[in-house]
Amino acid sequence: MNKLLNIVHAVPxxxxxxxxFKSDLKIKWVRPEKISxxxxxxxxxxxxxxxxNPSEILxxxxxxxxxxxxxxxxxxxxxLGNNPNHMTTRYYRDQMIKEVQRHxxxxxxxxxxxxxxxxxIRRYQSHMEVHPRDKMIKVRLKEMIDKRKKFLKYLxxxxxxxxxxxxxxxxxxxxxxPAKFHWITRKESLQKLTDxxxxxxxxxxxxxYHKELQEQxxxxxxxxxxxxxxxxxxxxxxxxxxxVTEEQIEEARKELAQLQxxxxxxxxxxxxxxxxxxx
Numbered sequence: 001m002n003k004l005l006n007i008v009h010a011v012p013x014x015x016x017x018x019x020x021f022k023s024d025l026k027i028k029w030v031r032p033e034k035i036s037x038x039x040x041x042x043x044x045x046x047x048x049x050x051x052x053n054p055s056e057i058l059x060x061x062x063x064x065x066x067x068x069x070x071x072x073x074x075x076x077x078x079x080l081g082n083n084p085n086h087m088t089t090r091y092y093r094d095q096m097i098k099e100v101q102r103h104x105x106x107x108x109x110x111x112x113x114x115x116x117x118x119x120x121i122r123r124y125q126s127h128m129e130v131h132p133r134d135k136m137i138k139v140r141l142k143e144m145i146d147k148r149k150k151f152l153k154y155l156x157x158x159x160x161x162x163x164x165x166x167x168x169x170x171x172x173x174x175x176x177x178p179a180k181f182h183w184i185t186r187k188e189s190l191q192k193l194t195d196x197x198x199x200x201x202x203x204x205x206x207x208x209y210h211k212e213l214q215e216q217x218x219x220x221x222x223x224x225x226x227x228x229x230x231x232x233x234x235x236x237x238x239x240x241x242x243x244v245t246e247e248q249i250e251e252a253r254k255e256l257a258q259l260q261x262x263x264x265x266x267x268x269x270x271x272x273x274x275x276x277x278x279x
Contacts, residue, residue: 027193029186038128038138043145047171049092049122054081059091093119100169110155111166117148118170149174218263221256225249 035042061067061078076082080091096119100111107116124141128134152174156163167174232244 027190027197029189029193031186032184038125038141038145040125042175043121043125044149044173044175045118045122045125045171046173049119049126052080052088054079056080058083058087059094089120089123092123095119096170100166110151111162114148114151114155114166115170117144117151118172120144121148217259218256221252221259225252225256228252 037043040046040048056079057067057075058078058080067075067078080088093116096115097107097112100115101107102109102111106112121141121144124137124144127137128141131137152163152167152172153176155166156174163174166172228244228249232242232246232249235242235244
């Protein structure tokens, strides 16, 4: 029995997974931060509500002659800044509906509904920035955003020009749901980062090798011309068929001269750019 146990322990453990393995690659993956569904970046709101003037009179009492003749203490009771928040919300809602309604009594069209929802959504978003733990408002805000997306989807299907107009008027961007949801996983992201890292290394090495070959072009052509002249002269002296012609040698010289001119022009241009940068 002891011999059998010794044999088992002697066999190397080939399938043991090393969870503490640390890669030497300079690759670091950070999980992207999840954006809340109630944030303007996710809901599609490109603008916020305009700043409120606290001294503005409530819309229902703007045309009141008695209030116009009243003293400042009475007027302050009818200012937006001295009234509950729901009065400010109603003010923003009415102002946004007036921008898109078809007539003065239009509160039931699709444009008016979208304007009403947009005003409430932006009002609740500003509230959530101050009170991020308000669960009730958060749930309401999520439901309103989903409802507005549904209305926009239907309006886009029914009347596309009106859909574009309402987006421009309310400063919205429509983000349709993806046809197929794709989870962001660490494994797949690391595979993509590794592929990109290897591709960059390959390109860098190829570029370095290409520059090295370019630097060897002029010495190679000079050496090739010398050898061609030597081989031609030896063939003539030995009275054997000449395989290297004068045209080949002249063509190599022209190629060498053209290459030197190109290198000199590039060097002059780089010196000029460096001087301009320095001055």
